[in-house]
Amino acid sequence: MTHWSTEDAAFMRKAIELAERGAGYAAPNPKVGCVITDESGRIIGEGWHEKFGESHAEVNAHRSIAPNDLNHLPNSTWYVTLEPCNHVGKTPACAALIESIRPKRVLIGTAxxxxxxxxxxxxxxxxxxIRVETGCLESEVQWQNRRFFCNVEKDRTYAVLKWAQSRDGFMDPRNAAERAQGSGGVAITGDASRAMTHAWRAEEMGIVIGVETALVDEPQLNVRHSRGRSPKAIVIDPNGRLPIGHPLMRRQGEDSIIHIVKEPSLSRASEICPWNPESGLKILLGKLWKKHGISxxxxxxxxxxLQQFLQENVWDELKVWTAPNEMKSGLKAPEWPKNAIPPEHETAAGRAGPDRWNWALHPNNG
Ligand SMILES: [Zn+2]
Known part of the structure; x- marks a missing residue:
């Protein structure tokens, strides 16, 4: 039941591309893009949701129209990736804006x-x-907003697992006993893959590590080798082993960590997430979304x-680096889960410098 032409699909694809510019900044809102064309099919306006709390894609597209093009609005077609909002939140409802303009046609990617x-x-x-059609490039739009749809439909944070391993499947040449506190992490992959990993970081709202990694590697957990916003550092530390003087604990304000402990009394962090490991990771992801707003x-x-997320089968995506070298011994990397499926709308594997990456989804995703 498609009513749109190849040209319509091209404008919607343009709107999807615009929406992508909000990656990392729009969250926890969805990424939304909007293209407005006149009766001859010329683009007169374009916009996207640039940043959480700021104006929506439709408003930005409307604002971008040149004064001498405003007379085309009654005959215009609007391509919006996601259904225009109908509630007054941080900004006025976009449906009210479009209603007041009465364009000839509105095409929507997905409800x-x-x-x-x-x-x-x-x-x-x-x-x-107004003539409204829904479902133009719907699966692309849903894929683009998979984090948002997970939040709303599953009421939990969307989880991407990431690790780097040697060709023979080790994460660290030292075994658990040899990894001394504060000795630092071991770089498995090269510069090109590091830049890509930092771009991956900028797409998510939080980076999660266990207390062991926090104590041994003392990672900075920010975005340095790529553009974008640094996610919030989140440390799983049920028994409160992270000392107050640890570099991650000394972070202030927006940069401060979320400390996951069994009992609030076990931490002096400014943001504490009480969680008992026995209740399972799904409960934790529910808390991170509902109480901390981490999309x-x-x-x-x-x-x-990582093993725990895989064992409990609580994950949505996997991104794994494999370096060309062998370690022969050390700390074993997790096993690639058998139920993982390749992403439909993206390339499932590639290279950055000498390293190879693989990308897969949980079978319930996509
Ligand atoms: Zn809106």
């Missing part, structure tokens, strides 16, 4: 799944007598933490 929004925006535009996390280790 919003947010209970407060779903169907409301589309219904409002239809009732205003997505990159779980970077160590081996035991």
């Amino acid at each position: 919003d799944c947010n209970p407060g929004v779903s169907g409301g925006g589309i219904e409002r535009l239809k009732q205003a007598g 997505s996390i990159l779980v970077e280790g160590g081996a035991r933490t």
Whole structure:
């Protein structure tokens, strides 16, 4: 039941590309893009949701229209990746803006799944007598907003597991006993892959590590070798082993960590997430989303933490680096899960310098 042409699909693809510019900044809001064309199919406006709390894609696209193009608005077509919002949140409702303009046609990628929004925006535009069509490049838009849809539908943080291993499957040439506190991490992969890993970090709202990695590697957990916003550092430390003087604990303000401990009394961090490991990781991801507003996390280790996510089968994506060298012994990397499937809309493997990356999804994803 498609009503759109190849040209329509091209404008929607353009809107998806615009939406992607909000990656890492729009969260926990969805990424949304908007293209406005005139009756001859010329683009007169484009915009995207640039940053959480700021104006939406439709408003930005409307604002971008040159004054001498405003007369085209009654005959315009709007391409919006996600259903226009119909509730007044941090900004006025976009459905009200479009309703006031009464364009000839509105094409929507996918309906919003947010209970407060779903169907409301589309219904409002239809009732205003505007021709509305939904489902143009729908699976691409849903893939682009997989973190957002996970938050709303599963009521938990979206989890991406990431590790780097040698060709023979080790994460560290030292075994657990040889890894002394504060001795630092071992670089397995090269500069090109590091830049890519930092770009991956910038796409998520949090980086999760276990206390062992925090104590031994003392990682900085920020975005240095790529553009973008640094995610929040999140340390799983049920028994509160992380000392107050640890570099991660000394972080202040926006940069401060979320400290996951069994009992709040075990931590002096400014942001504490009480969680009992016996309750399972799904409960933890629920808390990180509902109580801390973390839309997505990159779980970077160590081996035991990654293993736990895999064993409990609580993960959405995997991103794994494999370096060309062999270690022969040391700390074993997790096993690639048998149920992992390749992503439909992306390349499943590639190279950066000498290193190879593989990308896969949980079978319930996508
Ligand atoms: Zn809106």
